[in-house]
Amino acid sequence: MSRNVLVLADLRNGGLRNVTFEALSAAKKLAEGGSVYAAILTGSGAAAHADALAQYGAQKVFVVENAALENYVPDAYAKALEAVINESKANVVFLAHSAIGRDLAPKLAARFGAGAVSDIIGVEVDGGNLTFTRPIYAGKAFTKNVVEGDLVFATVRPNNLEKSEPEAGKTAEVVNVSVELPADSLRTFIKEVVKKSTGGVDLSEAKIIVSGGRGVKSADGFKPLQELADVLGAAVGASRGACDADYCDYALQIGQTGKVVTPDLYIACGISGAIQHLAGMSNSKVIVAINKDPEAPIFKVADYGIVGDLFDIVPLLTEELKKALA
Amino acid sequence: MNIFVALKQTFDTEEKIVVENGSVKEDGVRFVLNPYDEYAVEEAIKLRDELGGQVTVVTVGPERAQEALRTALAMGADEAVHITDEALLGDEYKVSNVLASYFKDKEFDIILTGNQAVDSGSGQTAVRLAELLNIAHISTITKLEINGTDVVAHRDAEGDLEVVGAKLPLLVTCQQGLNDPRYPSLIGIRKANKKPLETPSAGDLGVDASLASKASVKETFLPAAKSAGRILEGDNGQRVTELVNLLKNEAKVL
Numbered sequence: 001m002s003r004n005v006l007v008l009a010d011l012r013n014g015g016l017r018n019v020t021f022e023a024l025s026a027a028k029k030l031a032e033g034g035s036v037y038a039a040i041l042t043g044s045g046a047a048a049h050a051d052a053l054a055q056y057g058a059q060k061v062f063v064v065e066n067a068a069l070e071n072y073v074p075d076a077y078a079k080a081l082e083a084v085i086n087e088s089k090a091n092v093v094f095l096a097h098s099a100i101g102r103d104l105a106p107k108l109a110a111r112f113g114a115g116a117v118s119d120i121i122g123v124e125v126d127g128g129n130l131t132f133t134r135p136i137y138a139g140k141a142f143t144k145n146v147v148e149g150d151l152v153f154a155t156v157r158p159n160n161l162e163k164s165e166p167e168a169g170k171t172a173e174v175v176n177v178s179v180e181l182p183a184d185s186l187r188t189f190i191k192e193v194v195k196k197s198t199g200g201v202d203l204s205e206a207k208i209i210v211s212g213g214r215g216v217k218s219a220d221g222f223k224p225l226q227e228l229a230d231v232l233g234a235a236v237g238a239s240r241g242a243c244d245a246d247y248c249d250y251a252l253q254i255g256q257t258g259k260v261v262t263p264d265l266y267i268a269c270g271i272s273g274a275i276q277h278l279a280g281m282s283n284s285k286v287i288v289a290i291n292k293d294p295e296a297p298i299f300k301v302a303d304y305g306i307v308g309d310l311f312d313i314v315p316l317l318t319e320e321l322k323k324a325l326a
Numbered sequence: 327m328n329i330f331v332a333l334k335q336t337f338d339t340e341e342k343i344v345v346e347n348g349s350v351k352e353d354g355v356r357f358v359l360n361p362y363d364e365y366a367v368e369e370a371i372k373l374r375d376e377l378g379g380q381v382t383v384v385t386v387g388p389e390r391a392q393e394a395l396r397t398a399l400a401m402g403a404d405e406a407v408h409i410t411d412e413a414l415l416g417d418e419y420k421v422s423n424v425l426a427s428y429f430k431d432k433e434f435d436i437i438l439t440g441n442q443a444v445d446s447g448s449g450q451t452a453v454r455l456a457e458l459l460n461i462a463h464i465s466t467i468t469k470l471e472i473n474g475t476d477v478v479a480h481r482d483a484e485g486d487l488e489v490v491g492a493k494l495p496l497l498v499t500c501q502q503g504l505n506d507p508r509y510p511s512l513i514g515i516r517k518a519n520k521k522p523l524e525t526p527s528a529g530d531l532g533v534d535a536s537l538a539s540k541a542s543v544k545e546t547f548l549p550a551a552k553s554a555g556r557i558l559e560g561d562n563g564q565r566v567t568e569l570v571n572l573l574k575n576e577a578k579v580l
Binding site for chain 1: 542552566579
């Protein structure tokens, strides 16, 4: 059964996130003779991204450029994506499971009276139907879900769907969609955006995460972890214990409350490994644990463990990696 | 102010998940008020104490879910509504439509919910509800200020902070960091246990009998068990050198 699959480009700080390419790669497999489209909703600068979207499989790129889309405002984004869905006759709409996508998908699904599946880590065609795999209980278990109807929304977890090779030189037709978004039709407005994300590496998309727990002992204690992260191009995360103790911002929290992450490499420093934390990271591909307590549950999920003081081990590791990666 | 909280009962986050006969086993599991919904209940009570009015907590869920309502009552909510008709349980599409039926003849200034439930983790139902009620929403808030009908909220947008303005009526979904939920007092618990719950049926709510879930679960499974790995031996220098070597050549993640 052929279907048109539309992928909403996920932009952060002006750049396309990898999850957009991962979703396009999946879309190519699902279209079965239908079309693969991408949508860009933004204040300005959409044209810069069209080629990259084409190279990962978008046959057409629908663009809504409007000053009201400079920041994420649910009413504005919903109206813009609604117009693109209608114009493209999409049957499946993929969004990133991000600050924007996880908010926008249910809003539009409700508007269209459609079903939706959130935070998918896999999708396959099974006898004409799409089957979506997603975590429940933050990854303690998984379900395979089917959704009825000729329009389905899905949000995609970064780092899980396989990204195909881009086809160099490929371009796509750009379709400009114009949408009226007068300020008085938007019921929320952004007064200010405070950029707090540190170091620039995005926790949910990071290939490597260096994470600290109570063993880090203070806000200052995160410094050696940040230095290690800098050498690896990694993001810094934390356990609930570290956040509750005010060593770091809740935005860094990984676990059943907090973010669920699946990087290639997760380095847990001074984290004991409470079940809530394990739920948020144990599906990482390779796990390294550094902890003083040999009995810490984190060692049960770690591929490589070092029993020792993180304040001795982490700086040594940073130096060794500097040499190895030089 | 008419303040409502839509909440859910979930597994305690300490619980291990056991899959039996194709679904998650509930026997012997400790259930709690969804941790994110605790922030919503706490914020609702604070708003009422500051601005006056009433806090009503609502859930759609099986019989056992009344315990979550009683927790909210014990914390200080005034009224509780338990939509427990089995014909009304289902996916986010269905439950949000059931809730919308409940709210359609209610006067409300603000609806608060958790930003997601720790079981399904979808975060769909609240946003869908706002859309169905044709009101604005602000999700994952870490601060809320109300002045007359003007609202300013802080929204956690993947670590960045958005200061968002809106007007009542409004729906907000609550994020960790918004407040420190209180523990119910003994007197609160005693009073909550005696409080009658409102239990409207599908007919009372005027839910369309044809309302059915769109999404369904075909299969539930556990991740492959992870075996404990290797504990490295030697002095610190040796172990760190070995680790880098393993990450580079065995795990190939560098």
